[in-house]
Amino acid sequence: MYDVVISGTGLYTPANSISNDELVHSFNTYVAQFNAENAAAIEAGQVQALTESSAAFIEKASGIKSRFVMDKDGILDPQRMKPRLPERSNDEWSILCQMGVAAAEQALQRAGKTAADIDGVIVACSNLQRAYPAISIEIQSALGVQGFGFDMNVACSSATFGIQTAYNSIKLGQARALLVISPEICTAHLNFRDRDSHFIFGDAATAVVVERADLATSEHQFDVVSTKLLTTFSNNIRNNFGFLNRTAEEGEGTPDKLFVQEGRKVFRDVCPMVAELVGTHLQENSLNVGDVKRFWLHQANLSMNHLIVKKLLGRDASVEEAPVILDSYANTSSAGSVIAFHKYQDDLPSGALGVLSSFGAGYSIGSVILRRK
Numbered sequence: 597m598y599d600v601v602i603s604g605t606g607l608y609t610p611a612n613s614i615s616n617d618e619l620v621h622s623f624n625t626y627v628a629q630f631n632a633e634n635a636a637a638i639e640a641g642q643v644q645a646l647t648e649s650s651a652a653f654i655e656k657a658s659g660i661k662s663r664f665v666m667d668k669d670g671i672l673d674p675q676r677m678k679p680r681l682p683e684r685s686n687d688e689w690s691i692l693c694q695m696g697v698a699a700a701e702q703a704l705q706r707a708g709k710t711a712a713d714i715d716g717v718i719v720a721c722s723n724l725q726r727a728y729p730a731i732s733i734e735i736q737s738a739l740g741v742q743g744f745g746f747d748m749n750v751a752c753s754s755a756t757f758g759i760q761t762a763y764n765s766i767k768l769g770q771a772r773a774l775l776v777i778s779p780e781i782c783t784a785h786l787n788f789r790d791r792d793s794h795f796i797f798g799d800a801a802t803a804v805v806v807e808r809a810d811l812a813t814s815e816h817q818f819d820v821v822s823t824k825l826l827t828t829f830s831n832n833i834r835n836n837f838g839f840l841n842r843t844a845e846e847g848e849g850t851p852d853k854l855f856v857q858e859g860r861k862v863f864r865d866v867c868p869m870v871a872e873l874v875g876t877h878l879q880e881n882s883l884n885v886g887d888v889k890r891f892w893l894h895q896a897n898l899s900m901n902h903l904i905v906k907k908l909l910g911r912d913a914s915v916e917e918a919p920v921i922l923d924s925y926a927n928t929s930s931a932g933s934v935i936a937f938h939k940y941q942d943d944l945p946s947g948a949l950g951v952l953s954s955f956g957a958g959y960s961i962g963s964v965i966l967r968r969k
Contacts, residue, residue: 599809600766600820602759602966604707605938606803608698608779612668613924616651616661616795623794624648625674647791654795659898663798663926665783666691677788681781692725693734695779695801700739703775703803707814714805715771717745720758721778722929722957723785724749727839735777743771751833752894752956753825754778754930755802756964759952760823762806773807778930785835787854796896797855798926802934816941817969818950824877826961830865832858833957867900870955871907877963883949885909888917890940890950895922895932930954944968 627646637643654660665671670680681691689697696719704710717739719732724747732745750757755778762774782797809819837853847853870893878885885908893901898920905913919940921932928935933954944950945968952964 598767598769600763601807601809601812601817601969602804602820603807603812603814603817604703604705604709604805605816605934605941606699606702606704606706607935607938608695608702608801610664610666610799612666613662613664614668614671616654618672619795620649620651620654622672622674622677623788623791626677626789629674649791649794658795659920659922660795660926661923663795664800664924666781666799667783671783671788679781679783681784689738690725690731690734691781692719692731692779693738695781696731696735696777696803697738699779699801699803700735700775700777703805706816707805707807707812709773709805709807711740712742713807713811714739714741714773714775715743716765717741717775717777718758718762719745719747719777719779720750720754720761720930721780722749722751722754723780723782725781731779732777741775750827750960750962751958752896752929752932753954753958753960753962755804755934756823756952756954756962757825757960759804759806759820759964760825760962763820763823766806766808772811773805776804776806778802778934780929780931782927782929785837785855787851787856790851792859793855793857796927798928800925800928800931800935802931802938804934818941818966819969821883821965821967822877822881823965824873824880824963826869826873827958828869830957830959832861832865833959835957863897863900866955866959866961867903868907869959870904870953870961873961874904874951874953874963875908877965878951881965883965887949888951889944889948890916891918892933892937892940892950892952893918894954894956895920895925895936896927896956898922929956
């Protein structure tokens with residue numbers, strides 16, 4: 597049995613960003629066109645008129661001010677309102693591979709490692725662009741990693757579930773070091789014509805090097821103290837897109853083939869579940885929640901994060917205790933908590949405790965207790 601550390605993290609951020617004002621302008625243009633084209637049916641009560649959005653509504657509802665995206669023009673085009681990402685030939689890197697490699701190379705650099713030091717690649721994310729061959733194996737080949745690779749999907753909790761999977765393999769001596777990579781193009785499954793959700797997601801990719809502590813040399817090391825996972829079934833966050841869609845033509849193009857959620861129900865259900873899981877996890881390891889210096893939480897909704905940490909601490913958390921990247925990245929699904937960890941870790945002193953936690957569809961919740969080396 598080996599002690600395990602996270603020794604490096606990496607982040608790929610797309611070049612394009614969309615502000616709330618830009619997104620609202622596109623959405624409201626679409627609303628005006630829809631209402632004009634359907635004026636007679638709306639007047640007759642056969643069609644419901646659409647309601648405009650606003651930047652103030654978006655920020656109040658979510659805490660989001662902008663988001664990075666892989667394609668800006670397609671999203672903001674009122675006639676299209678979805679990213680334009682052309683298909684690539686089978687001889688080219690896929691777009692998820694490209695993103696994952698960029699994040700992985702940064703993580704390897706911070707860890708002081710090369711591809712020769714890595715025994716496998718786990719791609720853990722919500723949105724896989726194909727069934728096979730695995731994106732992980734493509735990234736493994738692109739990086740020149742010898743060993744194995746596999747994909748896994750636990751929605752927004754994928755990264756923490758991937759870290760536990762890597763942790764277990766390394767602790768048991770099955771690998772020296774593994775890359776956990778989360779490339780997310782969330783904008784591709786977002787309905788930009790839905791007022792309640794058109795602002796939620798952005799795109800990004802993260803990577804984490806998990807390795808044996810006795811082999812680690814990086815100055816960015818965190819001991820993996822413990823991991824804990826939980827799932828419980830819920831339909832309140834769902835996406836029904838899949839290979840069986842072509843067998844049921846009546847469902848093609850319906851809203852449930854994109855991201856759909858019952859936001860208020862999710863808020864009500866998930867916040868207490870996350871606080872209870874993290875609190876119990878700390879207790880099981882004889883740790884006091886008051887000793888945790890940083891909570892790197894899933895970045896889905898600012899009010900959710902505030903409530904979760906308040907339930908844990910019994911008070912409001914400072915921005916240093918629960919850093920926010922949601923305002924500029926929006927919800928990047930599994931990548932969100934790792935982005936927060938990547939950006940807000942270097943200031944912690946040796947011995948400082950932190951909790952990396954993600955939560956989302958499933959429901960699924962992951963908690964990783966970390967201690968700065």
